[in-house]
Every structure is written in C-alpha cells, then in structure tokens.
Amino acid sequence: MKPVKAASTARKPAIKTSKTALPAKAGKQAPGPEPKPYHHGNLRESLLEAADTVLAREGALGITLREVAKEAGVSHAAPYHHFASLDDMLAAVAERGFLRLREAMAERAQAVDTGERLLQIAEIYVSSARANPAQFRLMFGPLLARKTEFPPLKVAAESAFGLVHAAARAHDAKNGSELALVCWSFAHGLSNLLIDGAFDGLPMELPAANVLTRQLAQRVLMGVVVA
Amino acid sequence: MKPVKAASTARKPAIKTSKTALPAKAGKQAPGPEPKPYHHGNLRESLLEAADTVLAREGALGITLREVAKEAGVSHAAPYHHFASLDDMLAAVAERGFLRLREAMAERAQAVDTGERLLQIAEIYVSSARANPAQFRLMFGPLLARKTEFPPLKVAAESAFGLVHAAARAHDAKNGSELALVCWSFAHGLSNLLIDGAFDGLPMELPAANVLTRQLAQRVLMGVVVA
C-alpha cells in the first residue's frame, strides 16, 4: 500500500500561503473550453474541499491521493507541493473536521441550563458523526494517535475538547474534568457504535438514534437507576 | 490499493474444515532443514495466528495479506483458498477478537455485587483495548459496519454485547437495555479515546488509565454530581 519509508529527503514542499488570487475565469477571447491555467492558484484549499467530497462520496476506504487530485482537477503528484504525504493531507482534513465540530457545538449549545447544554453537546457530537461517518472515522482514526506529528490537528482536536471541558466545568466546578471525560467518552462511544451499526440487529427495540442519544445522555447525567 | 471490484466469479475457495492433522514433524530420515510439506495442513488457523502476530507487531496499518502469508510461511496467494479476500480474513481476525473479549469479560466479571460486576466489565473492556489497540481498532473498524457480509463476525460481536446486556439486566431488570447501552457506549468511548491518545497533553492531570477507568465508570453508574 504505502511504501514504509517516511517523508524522504527530497525537496521540501515549501508550503507557502499562495498570494495570488484565482485567475479571472475568462481569458482574452475565450477561444475554447477554458484553457485552465498552469498554476491553480488556490490548490491547497481546493484539495481539502475535494477531499471532503471524495470522503463523503466514496467513504473512508475510497479516499485516495489520486482520486482527490482528480476531483480537484490536477495531476496526482500536485498535492505533494502542499502536503508532505497522504497522511499529512488527511490530517489537514481531520483538522478541519475538528474545527467544524467545535463550531457546531459552540453554535448550538446555547441553553442557559448547564445540564441542558451538556445534553445538546452530546446531541451535536453524535449527529455530526452520523451525518458524515467517514469524516468522523478519519478524525478519530489512527492519525489522531499520531497528532504530535501534525501540530495543527492536535490544536484543533484539543480545542474541540476544550469546549466540552468548559461546559462541564460550568455544570460542576469541582469535578469539571471528570465530568467532561465521562460525557466525552459516552458521546464518543455512542457515536462510534451507532456508525458502526453495532446496534443493528440487536435483540431489543431501540428508538431513533437522535432520541436514543438524548435519552441515554440524560441517564448519564442524572445517574442510572440503581434498582 | 485494492481494485474496486469485489469478489469475482472465480472458483470459490471451497472453505472446508481440513480433516488432516498436522503432518508429523520428522520425515523418514530428516535429510535437511525440514522439507516442509506442500500441503500445510492447518493453514487457516495458522494464518489467523500469523495475522494476530503481524497486527501486534506492525500495527493496524501494516497488516497486509502478503505480510501475513509470509509470517505463516506460505505464498501470498495461498490465503485465497481459505478466505475470499483480505477483508474476509480480517473479519475472521476480528471475530476471534470478539470471542476473546467475551471470554475475558465472562471470566473476570464474577463479583456477586451486580454494580461491581459492571465496573469489572468496563475495566476489562478498556484494558483489552489498551493491551492490543490495533486489534481493537480492527474489531470496531469499518468491517463491523459491514458485518452482514461476515455472519460469524456478526454473531461474535453480538455475543460479546449479550454478556454486557446480561450484566446490566442483573443490575436493573427494568432498564437493563438502556443501562447496557450506556455502559457499553461509555467503555467503548473511553477505550477509543485512550488508545487514540486523545487525552495526551490535555491541560488537566489524569490518573493512570486503569484507575481513571474505574473512577469514571463509578461516576457513570452512581450518577455524576449535579452541583
């Protein structure tokens, strides 16, 4: 699959924020079907968007450097000028996922009641995972375990958790950290099990996923009934 | 990576439980360094063990058909007589993982107190994941979402959950199912986050993983403090 050796000593991609804007679409006289400039002008961003597209279309398995490059309309070697490797690109995709997750949580968890806010966070977490399982798997895949290799990913991931932590502290100042870990673990596990279809075909009747989430999250917060 | 097309129409592997036992190690006069019989005799099992070895040695990323075949000492095409594809083999590996997990949980969760039993299950779950992260990732990877394609995997996975379900029902007959889902989700999420290193470098002091597990699991069972 991937040659074992890591980023070699070849010329480094020199990842520089391209200053040039997208070239004006129309040429001088538009002689044919868009001559397409040699320099893309904004390839890095385009690649990330293309990666999102491919990820949603093909699933986590079908995401390929070549496929992404094709989706972005460049040669399969072009990405190497913006990313050190496929993993590096995927890490950037995951990073965006964490940023979006954080944004979504911040945006929707607005309730005044601190407990309700935690419930909303759990709901968003789970529904985000369900909305794009492939991206969720990528975000929490083996890349995350190597986040020290990808500092921006590390920052984004920890920033998302920071939001959970803050909400937990607001709910319980003394045990905020523990509460945050419990909530996060629960929401994360439920998300994973749901998108893995681990519950499918289970010998018990389950409500719809979003209902189930709130129901279980409440139980975690309020404490399970100790019969 | 893998040519898109699925299992083709080629002759089917005719997976039959080989009746012949392992050939006696010593030949007639042992002329050289083990002539090695043409027929392995027990290749399917050997491949699964080799896969476990490779999985533990190389991680989830480095497990390849060819590497496993080499580890088992056969040609890289031999596995196709016992597994329809790489995924099929990995599904079998995952299946064994679920069987072992179930066994481990059944073996250690012996406490008379039903709550304590749930705590022990959580501990086993998490410690199993931490003991062999690659296998855990494989078990709950994208293959699980396709478990209908691999019936034995489906059976093994559901059997493992069945044990959790039983323990939860013992603790709370009325809400056993909900409790089982909560416990499972929590343990699963915590396992994932731990092996992903999601907690590494977090701005809070955490106890050792096994201590943390019990501590948080207690909180889930007893209910978090609603300040």
Next chain:
DNA sequence: CGCCAAATCTTTCTCTTGTAAAGATTATCA
C-alpha cells in the same frame, strides 16, 4: 524592462499490494 531563482504543476518511474489465472502437488474416494 529583463532575467534569474523559487514555486507550482506535469510526466514518468518504481515499489508495494490485492487479486486473478493457470500450473503443480497432494489428498480423497469410488
């Protein structure tokens, strides 16, 4: 303005990997 260096993109190559096809070897059973 003109030119050189660096950045960006392409084509071409190599190596690894999953899988197919066909041939060799051995076991099974009538």
Next chain:
DNA sequence: TGATAATCTTTACAAGAGAAAGATTTGGCG
C-alpha cells in the same frame, strides 16, 4: 488404482503512494 477435488505456487496485472526530473509561471531585483 485412477479420476477428481482441494491446496499451494508461480506468474501476471492493475491501482496506489511516492520519487525524480522536466515544464511553466511568478516574483523579486538589478
């Protein structure tokens, strides 16, 4: 014993990651 099927090997192929080198721009800098 001899045909048939199962098991294993060798060979072949296509797809993917990444390296190497060449083509095309862009951007300074005189």
